[in-house]
Amino acid sequence: MLITWWYLYITARSILQQTLNMASILQKLLTPLVSGNPEPPRNKVTVVGVGQVGMACAVSILLRELADELALVDVMEDKLKGEIMDLQHGSLFLKTPKIVAGKDYSVTANSRIVVVTAGVRQQEGESRLNLVQRNVNIFKRIIPQIIKHSPHCIIIVVSNPVDVLTYVTWKLSGLPKHRVIGSGTNLDSARFRYLMADKLGIHTSSFNGWILGEHGDTSVPVWSGANVAGVNLQTLNPDIGTDADRENWREMHKQVVDSAYEVITLKGYTNWAIGLSVADLTESLIRNMNRIHPVSTMVKGMYGVKDEVYLSLPCVLNAGGVASVINMTLTDNEIGQLKQSADTLWGIQKDLTDV
Amino acid sequence: MYCHTPCGPWSTVVHYIWNRDLCDELCLIDVMEDKLKGEVMDLQHGSLFCKTHKIVGDKDYSTTAHSKVVVVTAGARQQEGESRLNLVQRNVNIFKFIIPQIVKYSPNAILLVVSNPVDILTYVAWKLSGFPRHRVIGSGTNLDSGRFRHLMGEKLHLHPSSCHGWIIGEHGDSSVPVWSGVNVAGVSLKGLNPDMGTDADKEDWKHVHKMVVNGAYEVIKLKGYTSWAIGLSVADLVESILKNLHKVHPVSTLVKGMHGVKEEVFLSVPCVLGNSGLTDIIHMTLKPEEEKQLINSAETLWGVQKELTL
Secondary structure (H helix, E strand, C coil), rough: CHHHHHHHHHHHHHHHHHHHHHHHHHHHHHCCCCCCCCCCCCCCCECCCCHHHHHHHHHHHHHCCCEEEEEEECCCCHHHHHHHHHHHHHHCCCCCCEEEECCCHHHHCCCCCEECCCCCCCCCCCCHHHHHHHHHHHHHHHHHHHHHHHHCEEECCCCCCCHHHHHHHHHCCCCHHHHHHECCCCCHHHHHHHHHHHCCCCCCCHHEECCCEECCCCEECCHCEEEECEHHHHHHHCCCCCCCCCCCCHHHHHHHHHHHHHHHHHHHCCCCHHHHHHHHHHHHHHHHCEEEEEEECCCCCCCCCCCCCCEEEEEEEECCCCEEEECCCCCCHHHHHHHHHHHHHHHHHCCCCCC | CEECCCCCCCHHHHHHHCCCCCCCCCEEECCCCHHHHHHHHHHHHHHHHHHCCCCECCCCCCHHCCCCCCEECCCCCCCCCCCCHHHHHHHHHHHHHHHHHHHHCCCCCCEEEECCCHHHHHHHHHHHHHHHHEEECCCHHHHHCCCCCCCCHHHCCCHHHHCCCCEECCCCCCCEEEEHHHHHEEEHHHHHHHCCCCCCCCCCCHHHHHHHHHHHHHHHHHHCCCCHHHHHHHHHHHHHHCCCCEEEEEEEEECCCCCCCCCCCCCEEEEEEECEEEEEECCCCCCCCHHHHHHHHHHHHHHCCCCCCC
């Protein structure tokens, strides 16, 4: 009996010593001054969907050091866990100290910006409008969860068809319209500026040109505003953008419209450019910059649009969301095209169920 | 390799270039040896936090050898109330010492002249160096345009990068605001307000340009010199050159034969900058009164230039 007690004593002492030793490295190393709960994040960004687009957005945001916390959400648990571990393993080289992930939306709590990339992607040859009902059903699960945990956030919708899904998000979220933004033609305009600048041998940022309206086949290039160093291209070539144009500048816009399809045909999906363009929008919002971007916003009442549709117009973005919309001086033809887009989109939206 | 001459309040140019990790080696030159040594040491002490592995400084120009870009800020600076043109002959003499030394050690460099009066001194640097015109660039109205876009942003509650406006011509009292090109998101502001830039304009946009012209004088009066904005604007130009961006900037270049200018003068127009220097010039569509202003600037500058002993 004495031996049993002795063994018990040895075991207990050994456990106690082990516990004390583990605690004592931390205790020896650090003297905490601040106790209690850690501060909540100030610039938290959530990305919903860890597919190619979602991860490109996440990485672009991380590399730009925009967020103090990043949350990722998806339904595919293994993929999600693998992606988060991979990012966390890179934390030595990043300035975003907390990267979290989960299937449960509680990880997204207190986000300032929520980027929604969830949904099925365009198949080869599939037009964006055909994706619609598939993605609406997914959003019906996602959006209420986002709002529950981050009631004051700004939502950037990226999933296609982006204009319709931004409308859907607005309806499902109950957020005021200036806090629901679609990535819209921010990417189309970037592609346009790249193609035009390349043809002129200058840097993309030195070519100013805007593509508005639907992010898709019926986007509207505003030729009257295209300029380099304030030199209006339409003044140099009044036929620009028309069939009569011998230089066929219209081809540049066609290439923009076709470019997503082309990249998808070649590599299966697009991700880098959209990721960078979303980080660009996030930067204007988080840093309260009042920069202008062509993004999808609620345009009812503008340019003769009578329905509640989202289309891209140049918007001033700051910490509150869309602060204002620029009133473009558009030609009758351009206004007509916008209206036509609006009608097409409304034609789809009115048939959606449960929105 | 990048070289800067010399120190002084415009060493903020150096600071920004160093802080933005634009070059792999940074060299400072000045005649004031103690000041130079102090500046170099201070920068070197910060090297843990930057990516420029070598920072050197010396009175001897041999340290500048193999520079890709040489930024010249040397010279006497504007006194309170002094116009840039009054500095001229003082600074020409300094350049007669500096430029040949730079050329000797970095015959393939791109010269970026910042010292005032910048348009005249860029001409002087061009003449003294014997470099082709695309490798001698004046910082010009890059700063004036930056100031204009800032003020425009304040007036419209927008970020300056979303406000587009170009100030060309002389970096100084007779700079030319190109009102027809001023736009936001491609929307021409003059199209919305045809009186813009005239005396009849109720919004008094002309005052914005006046504030740009007076901006330097006002800052000098308040703090003794200007440094931060010019530093940032030069770092912006150096970045376009070193990273071969082909970005368009309003910088001072030889404009003889353009817009009716007949003399060999340097004035700012929008130019494309890349790693071979100034690769292209943008032809602006100017109104007759704007061209007239450029021609007047050119004549004023030539009036001063032809009296210089080079």
